Amino acid sequence: MEKTLTFQHVSYLWDEAKALELSGDEVALFLYRSNLLGADLRLTNYAGGNTSCKLTETDPVTGQPVDVMWVKGSGGDIGTLTKAGCANLYVDKLHALKSRYRGLPFEDEMVALFEYCLFDPKCATPSIDTPLHGLLPFRHIDHLHPDALIAIAASQDGEQIMRDIWGDTMGWLPWQKPGFDLGLQLEKIVADTPHLRGVILGGHGLFTWGNTSYESYINTLEVIEMAATYLEAHYGQRKPVFGGVKLENGPDADTRRQQAAEVMPVLRGLASGQRRMVGHYTDDARVLEFVNSHDLARLAQKGTSCPDHFLRTKIRPLVLDEATMRQPLAAVKEYLQEQFAAYRQDYAAYYERSKHPNSPAMRDPNPVVILWPGVGMFSFAKDKQTARVAAEFYTNAINVMKGAEAVSEYTGLAEQEAFNIEYWLLEEAKLQRMPKPKSLSGQIAYVTGGTGGIGLAICELLLQHGAVVVATDRDRLEETQADLRKKYGQDNALTTPIDVTNAPAIADSLRTTVLQFGGVDIVVNCAGLSISKPLSETTQADWDILNDVLVKGQFLVTQQAVEILRKQRLGGDVVNIASKNGLVAGPNNVAYGTAKAAQLHMSRLLAAELGADKIRVNTVNPDAVLRGSKIWEGDWAAGRAKAYGVSVEDLPAHYAKRTLLGEEVLAEDIAKAVLVFVDGSLRKSTGNVLNVDGGVAMAFVR
Template identity: 50%
Template sequence: MTPTSIRPFPRWDDARAATLDEPGLLLYRSNLLGSDLRITNYGGGNTSAKIRQTDPLSGETVEVLWVKGSGGDVGSMKLDGFSTLYMDKLRDLKKLYRGLAHEDEMVGYLPHCTFNLNSRAASIDTPLHSSLPYAHVDHMHPDAVIAIAAMAHSEAITRQVFEGTVGWLPWLRPGYELGQRLAEYDAAHPGLRGIVLAGHGLFSWGDTAKSCYENTVDLIERAQGWLAQQREAKKVAVFGGPAVQALPEPERDATLARLLPVLRGLSNEGAPKLLHLNTSAEVMEFVNSADLAPLAALGTSCPDHFLRTKIRPLIVPEAVYTLAGAELRAALGGLLAAYRADYAAYYERCKRANSPALRDPNPVVILLPRIGMVTIAKDKATARIAGEFYVNAINVMREANAVDRYVGLPEQEAFDIEYWLLEEAKLQRMPKPKPLVGKVALITGGAGGIGQAIARRFLSEGACVVLADIDAEALQGVEAELAKAHGKDHVRGAVCNVTDEASVIAAFDRAALEFGGVDILVSNAGIASAAPIDETSLALWNKNQSILATGYFLVGREAFKVMKAQGSGGSIVMIASKNGMVASAQASAYCAAKAAEIQLSRSFALEGAPLGIRSNVVNPDAVIRGSKIWTGQWSAERAAANKVDEGDLEAFYRERSMLKRSVFPEDIAEATYFFAAEHLSAKSTGNILNVDAGNLAAFTR
């Protein structure tokens, strides 16, 4: 029944499965289901298996429910992501159930059912799996099935699509009551392959891990095929047809580079946020359509969708794109203020006596006709995942409207999920964010030793980094290495020549498109040269000034512009040198340029203070290990100037210092982090921090 044009789902590998035990088969099935976003999105859905195991207390064989634990993701989870609970104790909970009004209290009993002291918290969906009599159960959120579940005539269409082999239940919030109703419905309709929950998703099952997986995938493929046939037969214009055309990519990117920093700054509510841009075909078809406004206003249907995206998005009118400066800020500020007021009114209409306090009322999803979709969250991964969930919602709306009429979840039901006390408890259990979460740092010379060390330090504290470097090959390698270590959401590379104005502007535009702007600039790109004054050519002088003075000015100026547009302050850190404080023989061009950097930083500090933009200097000295400037002639030149062998340079500098210590890239990174981190240096600007192991001549006072 599935048209050949529909991409197949991952297939079960019998050879691999033959090597796995029962828990391993459950994990394999879960990861396989989670590997395709058409089946379920990140963190969505859950899987289970009822497995016979030896009780560590009695030594007897008992039935144990293995079920995805709270907050897990079926696509990426490991075995420790499953909760394990005694099935006999779970069945006995029915004696304690006092009805729908008291179902939340049942969650408090789940820890008492824990098998083998498993510390993984059981999720609210546990009763949905324990109540069904099957050995293996999947609960997925496939776009195709949710589209059917979100249709106005969902029950009748479910019967038609699955020819009576799949049942249907009206919407009910996940929990103990839904588990009981699933079991009752299944018992009253023997022979079912699954049950569709209106507005939510699919429950399916099997006697083995393989048969459960294949049943789940077959039902989803059947839904996909039926929807495709209906679209073809009805010839309905998708979303009412296009209303506008997408902007050409260069114009789109230029518009976003101007728009996103302002949008990001205005959306901050006590904590920084990051943006994610999505211009996929599905998104563009939706944002450019005639039905955009009415469909977006209906909100999403599946709870997994709106928990990530809020009940509805903000649409930014195209007329706003043409504005700049104060006018753009005023227009976006007005749109956001209206959205916040509407969200607050929704909260007031729907709140219960015991509802948690109003949360951040800013939009998560922002739709831009002719441009795409932007999602905003506390970190990049959350913003990206929110966008993926809204793409699922778009797919649901497209399929539902093509066949029947899409309906969102009733407002009160949506609120009761969003402000559910159990969801609030889950939020409260989340760990405190690291200090630089939500911050974006652009680091020039990012592929060098000092630049890499700074990037690693920032990444370890939760920042996202844009590595800017003129060496494209080195940059690619460093970007890949850091992305592997810290996650691909957190690292981007931008080939950048700091002496080229257009190249610098392009690097900051890249930061805006990838993350929404820049909060921290580390101006670190550099060279070093040595020559007696009378042998210093104009070309050598200009090269030092171009990279170390003009380059620092260009990147500082662009960072200043972005930070000013964001309106939420920022930190500029210039990596200068001890040579900016005290001259070295035969290095006049280098010393003069480094002194210019220090004075330039003071200028940024002076003009940035009213805007909350801080500017400070870190002065390294003799960072030899890992530093790219020592790989050229500089090493030999400094050895000659100091009358030592080149191999003895590190020892020479160490012994020259007051502390008799070598200075490493990680030391510079630590000083840079101090100036970048608001919680450490919020009241420091126009300052200099020497990291030179002590040099009396370079004392700043």
């Protein structure tokens, strides 16, 4: 077929020099092709679709050449696919399974038989789509879910539109749940019409192929390009996109985000009825075009079509009324409670209508996707990546609806078919195999002074235990964010600038937190500085800055964070990092020690006030955390060394020696104390002080 290397709607990423480096290694070329296809979200979604190649290997038992298929394993992502993520199976054994197939009622039993077809028993678990690749004769196959193709596959006149675009070079198979029977149907349509360059699966996606990785790649891009070009030519021709604009003059970007940040904690609290959820917000232009349209309610109610979409978004979103959402916050909260209750009731009815005798128990009935005309889309899930991906998938669904409505009429998947996918026993088994949540999974932590010393150690430990973390500080923001994301995932860490003495700066930082993650659960007041001087040398400026940063800063941050915590109605934790110096009177320390004592008593006062909201307030008292501490980078170390008559270099040993345990205290030790307050271990503890000082008898709390 003729190769067209100029594309407008897909990205041609093939690098001939890179391909030459990989020549002779078909698996490496297959992985290269897969990664390129997965890099363009217009071609497929995260973890969606799969790719394969068939090659000749040497059978380790017989020593004879044998055909082996490499294919993306269950749960993998083609954009990041490696050998470890692939299943590899004997092709002849996959074909031999035809004799064992007992028909559609027995589809699921075939999956267990894939294990007997493995070429390498240690490879990844084969997915349900394995026979869709294995029973086709082609060496290289791509199965993708491009928006442009699903738009046609989900159109009422999809098969005819396919013929208008590609003539008789593409085949059509009506919707059917993936499995062995669908593999047999693919095999038959290709055998009956050998001139095909691809097959469209109704409501589902696209299969394309080639004799080489490059041929398959080009064929895939060309088919998708032709579909996208056809759709673009029809946008607005039959009727206005999405029936035209209903909300003509929506709020500007700043106002949208202000409104989103105001309400998102309320949404998160309601969405977290069964477990704490992390949120994602987007006002992407494609989303706004949909939510501001006349057809929003009609199309949203039809639900999504592609299984990859609704498995992550639920079949339908919750659509909010724009006028009602403009009322005062108290009325909005009441309205949202009613809407969530109605959504849960509707989901439960859907489950009862559709369930089978052996269906898994009903899962969380809360909405995943929430659409607010004028403002955008919110999504909530067990972690940030899942919430973000859910939003991306619903954006794909919007693209599909837009394309289908441009050329025909959009048709969502029938409710029973959707249920059969959502509550498929094989899908349930996959969910059951997932690792148990970590102790802080779903929790959002906000740490002041988070880019160095104790604050950074706290951020790292909370991330290790499953929280998403916002590290706020005045410096080291970019490098800290890059480092935390490299270690703990791109979705899980954020840094924001803050001046804890400035209420508007705190508000900006918390607003950024809410828009990124949906709210806040854990507030750690760690921002600090220290000045060590005798009374005669302590200036009013010294006094003011210590009390502003340590006392006023703790007050302002907690005050604004508690407003968010109360909106969520999920309880939460405030942990204040004070000091042994708040309990012990030492020399040359009047301003710092006084401020630390104020922090301690403020914590007790807040614990007494916030208990009714299930918000715990506790204090950790460090002492002499020298290594990596930002405080000890300045004059404080010299001041303390002078006070104790030792050199700066000898301070760690001096502090360790004076403790009951004879131990140096590290930033990691303080982080562990914070963890024990917030990970559920001390769920019924508030107003408490935990000294982490190696044992200083004078600091014992009496």
